[in-house]
Amino acid sequence: ELRDIFINFFERRDHKFIPSSKVYTPEDPSLLFVNAGMNQFKPVLLGEQKKKSLFTNVRRAVNSQKCIRAGGKHNDLNDVGHDLTHHTFFEMLGSWSFGDYFKEDACKMAWLLLTEVLNLSPDRLYVTYFNGCPLNNLKPDYDTREIWKSIGVNHNRILPFGSTDNFWEMGETGPCGPCTEIHYDRIGNRHVPEQVNKSLSDVVEIWNIVFMQFNKVSISQLEPLNVCHVDSGMGLERITAVMQQKQSNYDTDLFVPILSAIEEISKVGPYKGRVGEEDTNGIDAAYRMISDHIRMLTVAISDGIYPGPKGRELILRKVLRRAVLAGIEKLQTPRPFLYTLLPTVVESLGCAFPEVELKQDEVMEVIKESEMAFYRTLDRGDLIVRKTIKNLAGNEFPPEVAHKLRLQNGYPLNRMLLFLSQEKLNFNMMAVDSFKKQSSEKNLNKKSFSFLDNEEDRSSLIHSFLKQKFKPTVCVNSAKRLGDHQFTIAPVSAKLCGIVNDEELNLLKGNVENLFLLLDKTNLSQPFHGKFSNIGTIYLHGRAFPVVNVINLDGWFLHEITTTDLNVDFLQLCSGNLVTVEQNEEYELTLIRTHSAKQMLKDTCRKII
Structure with missing residues (x-):
């Protein structure tokens, strides 16, 4: 209902409704996620929009944008759960002026909606304005201060703040400008301007109006925009809590x-x-x-x-x-x-x-599927921790084991600490950090790999190494139609090219539990979206190795096998030999049927819509 009230209010004032974009923008590498309503309007704000686009001739806009703040400049991930207001995902109710109205009309419409449509008491509201920044030679925004006074806001509820609170930036570069915020006192019947911008749940920001006047080129360089714009945003979750008279966003019907x-x-x-x-x-x-x-x-x-x-x-x-x-x-x-x-x-x-x-x-x-994969990681890590504790001579957990569990296996450090506290064992975090530093330095001259909790640089390193040594894996579609609703899946003969484990490529010794086999061709290919891997079995000299996962590194397919009694030397000697790759027929046919059903449903929906 609040979403509709907001959108209808601005539509009646000649704002065009623009649907929410996706939560990521492939064409803008500066952003991990869409973190504000204005992201999709960035080309308009910079005057770079195409002649024929969704925003052509749009001077006023309104929408409810899906936003994620879990990385980059605006990152709320670590706060989520520990307070009552922060979220990784939220809806931003937004209104825009692209070279049309500016500060006065923006402030008047926001105040009208809050006080006369939503009936919020002015005695519970505070407004802030930009107090200037000498470093960037930016003067205080006294124009906005005077506008709020003319609207009727009491002067002791109009508060100045610096760049941290009242100068909005989308990212390290891009459109930016001074902003004015509206804060709401949940308790009321008091005067507490000192609580504004203090991260207290009793006085919360509910609306931010940004006056886009600059393009940030670097940390200290701002260029004036040819045309000034307005971007106002109000978080749906927070205004819902206010309207439902809840102290917490989590107590609302959302x-x-x-x-x-x-x-x-x-x-x-x-x-x-x-x-x-x-x-x-x-x-x-x-x-x-x-x-x-x-x-x-x-x-x-x-x-x-x-x-x-x-x-x-x-x-x-x-x-x-x-x-x-x-x-x-x-x-x-x-x-x-x-x-x-x-x-x-x-x-x-x-x-x-x-x-x-x-x-x-x-x-x-x-x-x-992602849950189940993580449970496997946890179970393997739990087993290693328990075995290490059982065989421990002293009362301190080995930092090298902790380092390997965290860095290479993606095992949560806090989970390991739970085990250690239960056993009353000591743990030297500084020693673990030292191993991490040594590992980083070592990796500059040595190719060390892990797949269980991979980082971007490690994936690039592995891919670069494989590209130099091997040709890409050939993907074979071994599923054949026999008739209506009938398929058969034939095994594929392939060559074992190389082996990867948590330490080295083709330099393995001893017994390990997880290996990644590189084949010259496979029918266990990973789908384009990377959602699942086809599960099957690799046969070599009469021995069967179940495949629990397939990793696609830009055309080089690595098959993860899990075993407890595998002697690596056996596979090492067999490098270059032929293997047989067999799909799990029931699993593969289920995927085929699911894919076909989804495609039929999509086609039908397109026709109806």
Whole structure:
């Protein structure tokens, strides 16, 4: 309802409704995610829009933009769950003027909507303005101060602030300018200007109006824009809490259904809204973290981002793993659990963003598969920690083991510390950091690889090495149609080119549990979106090696095999020999049927729409 009120208010004032963009912009490498409503309008603000575009001849606009702040300049990830206001995903209700009206009209419309349409008391509102920045030779924005006075805002509720609070920048470069903010006092019947911009939940910012006057070229260089613009934004989650008279965003109807769904699978009792020291076991923080993260994951994956090894995909994987750990460690949720929350999220967001509802099944599949992969990582790490503790001579956990678990296996350090505290063992974090530094220096001259929690530079290093030594893997489609609704999947004969483990390529000794086999061709190829790998088996000299994952490094396919009794020397001697690659027929046919059904559904939807 609030979303509709906002959009209708500005539409009646000649603003054109513009649908939300996706939460990432491939054409803008400066941004990991869309972090504000103005991102899709950046070409307009810089005067670089194409002659025939969605924004041609648009002078005023309004929309509700999907935003993610979990990386880059605007990063709220570490705050989520620990307070009552921050989110990784949120909706930004926004209105724009592209060279049309400027400061006075923008302030008047915002005040009118808040005080006369939403009926918020002016005695609970404070406004701020930019107080200047000598470093960039920027003068105070006294024009805005005088505008607020002319509207009728009491002078002791008009407050000056510096660049940190009242100069808005989209990123390290790009459109920017001074802003004026509107803050709301949840308690009322008092005068507390000292609490504005103090990160207190009682006085919160609800609206930010940015006056786009500059283009930031570098950290100290601002260039005036040829035409000035207005970008105003109001977070839906915060204004919803205000209108529903809730102290927390998580107590609104945007989050309560999700929290209720989590309660149904939790074994530690209901959500109680505790924060800080009152939340002694971190249970309520875990509730908030999961409810926030599942919204972010749902929107991001439905927009085509998938958990992966680098960039925004890596952030998505971290968010998913944070939510999973919060569930299994704090709330005692079952395995897997996160994907089961999707229907509740879709019910809340689907009406505003149809793509969320259309891709619900696909998003559930991606989250479930990512969950299961992380559980395998946790189980392997738990086993190593327990074995190390069992064989420990002293009372200090070896820092080299901790370093390898964290850096190479992607095993959460906090989880390992839980084991150590239970056993009353010591742990030297400085020694672990020292190993990390030594490893970084060593990697400058040595190719060391890991796949379980990959970083972008490591993937590039592996890819570069494989490119020099081997030809790309040839992908073979071995599924053949026999007739209507009938398929057969033939095995493929391939050559074993090389072996990769957590340490070296083709320099392996001893017994290990995880290897990655490089073949010259395969029928276990990874789909384009990187969501799943076809699962199968590799046969070599009568021995069967189950394939649990396939990693595609730009055409070089690495097949992960897991075994507890594999002697690496055996495979090393067999390098260059022929192997047989066999798909799991039931698994592959399920994927074929699912893909066909989705394609039929999409075609039908296109015809109807």
